[in-house]
Amino acid sequence: MxxxxxxxxxxxxxxxxxxxxxxxxxxxxxxxxxxxxxxxxxxxxxxxxxxxxxxxxxxxxxxxxxxxxxxxxxxxxxxxxxxxxxxxxxxxxxxxxxxxKHIVRREYVIQSEKQLNHNYTIAVLSDLHYPTTMNKQELAELVQQIHREQADIVLLCGDIVDEYTSMKKREEVFSLLEGLCTKSDVFYVFGNHDTGQYSFQNAISKEELRSLIEAHHIRVLEDEVACVDDKLCLVGRDDYRMHNRKSVATLLSMMPDNCYKLVVDHQPRELEKSAELKVDLHISGHTHAGQLFPLYYIFECFHLNELNYGKETIAQMEAINTSGAGGWGFAIRSDHHSEYVILKLQSTSASNR
Known part of the structure; x- marks a missing residue:
């Protein structure tokens, strides 16, 4: 449509x-x-x-x-x-x-005063919109590149597929992404395009898509909490367009009080609220950093998103927005670059030294 x-x-x-x-x-x-x-x-x-x-x-x-x-x-x-x-x-x-086509590696070092069981490497991949901007071989090479990072956690931040992804291509992309599960805990949050809701032809229910993703050993977090261990917990939020999604406060109440709190949300929304509730790290995609010049600067000028790209500190919380490894519509990106993100999460607590 x-x-x-x-x-x-x-x-x-x-x-x-x-x-x-x-x-x-x-x-x-x-x-x-x-x-x-x-x-x-x-x-x-x-x-x-x-x-x-x-x-x-x-x-x-x-x-x-x-x-x-x-x-x-x-x-x-x-x-x-x-x-x-x-x-x-x-x-x-x-x-x-x-x-x-030229996907770059973007690294951020995040330091926390909270005690962690060890330092973590977290890979973030978002907004592939497969297969609009890459074919099967190119995706396989990207998966291998991320695999070599030996990440403890891989976060798939939504819009990995969209309304132009056929059922065959959905199976193809998640079969390839399953390769990341051999070394990493892989988590998925839904974006606004994943179910193909804007299409007459390729629409799929969230239940069907979730079953397909989880059949490839990727855990979907749909307003759910996942604790990697007793010191690090994730909140995976349903997409912002789902107006009945659970509040950040409700989801955080399911976590231990003293753990490191990481929120994954496809869209960079409710950042101030998350910071007020003592979230430590917020990760999002969706914006494509504009994709086409000069959209990024228009978004910035009119404050159309809470965070359009990069890293920002809000109170004690770090917020990171990735431009994504692909793009919507066509294989053209004239504003910012395509990327996957590597986060180095490190504790500065004396007990971790």
């Missing part, structure tokens, strides 16, 4: 934009209308590189028009701006494709 709505809106916008500019070339109305319709067709496949290219072409074209408003060249101006926009869009999309 969401994809159909977006495609419809984009098709109309593309058509009007191209038709308006083509009529300036003084060609017959029937001709420029047909050409405009052909150029707008990629809007019906918002997963395609051509669609991403056309979005960037239009953006660069409109910006170039603003900077050349003094130029009265008519047809010559349209062709010159068009040629420049083609070059810029091609370069930008090429960079975005490379940036999406």
């Amino acid at each position: 969401l994809a159909l709505l977006l495609s419809s809106v984009c098709f109309v916008c593309f058509f009007l934009c191209f038709a308006y500019e083509l009529h300036k070339l003084r060609i017959k109305p029937k001709t420029y209308v047909c050409i405009a319709m052909l150029l707008a067709l990629p809007a019906w496949d918002i997963h395609s590189i051509v669609f991403a290219f056309e979005i960037h072409f239009i953006i660069f074209y409109e910006i170039a028009k603003l900077f050349t408003i003094w130029w009265k060249g008519g047809k010559t101006r349209v062709l010159a701006i068009g040629a420049l926009s083609l070059l810029l869009a091609g370069a930008w999309v090429g960079y975005g494709f490379y940036n999406m």
Whole structure:
């Protein structure tokens, strides 16, 4: 449903934009209308590189028009701006494709005054949106890369699959991620896209998806608490769109008072509340750090998310938001990088020295 709505809106916008500019070339109305319709067709496949290219072409074209408003060249101006926009869009999309595919390792060291049984390595993987941005071989290589980290815990922070993931591809991705279970405790929280709720074709119930995930030895935390040991406990929250989800306070009440409290939530929500309740670490994804320039800066300017990317300290709590290892829609990332996160959780307590 969401994809159909977006495609419809984009098709109309593309058509009007191209038709308006083509009529300036003084060609017959029937001709420029047909050409405009052909150029707008990629809007019906918002997963395609051509669609991403056309979005960037239009953006660069409109910006170039603003900077050349003094130029009265008519047809010559349209062709010159068009040629420049083609070059810029091609370069930008090429960079975005490379940036999406080039997944970097991001490490944070988290120190706590609380006593821990030992230091922990925690791997965080979020927002794959498989298979939009990677194929089976690329995912297998990523799993091996994370496997070599020898993490004690792996957190899958939602939107690993989405409305474009077929049942076959769901089975494929979780079969590969199961490889992480040989050395690590692997936990999963649902995101807003996992069940394919925005799709007519690939929707799946949470119960079915949970059964599939857990069949591959990955533990789903759906407003649940999991204690790794007597010193470290996790809260896995249901996605924020589920308005009847349990409160942070209710979930924390299920933990020992003096343990290290780690909250995993797909969306960076209720951070201040979590900090007030003495959560030690909050981990999230969802934002993609904007994915397409300049969305990250728009999100920051208008405070559209509580944390758009990176690490922030709120009272005693550390909050970390990852940009994710993939992206929604198409394999283009022109804002920030794709990543998986490694957390080194260390105790500064005298009893741990």
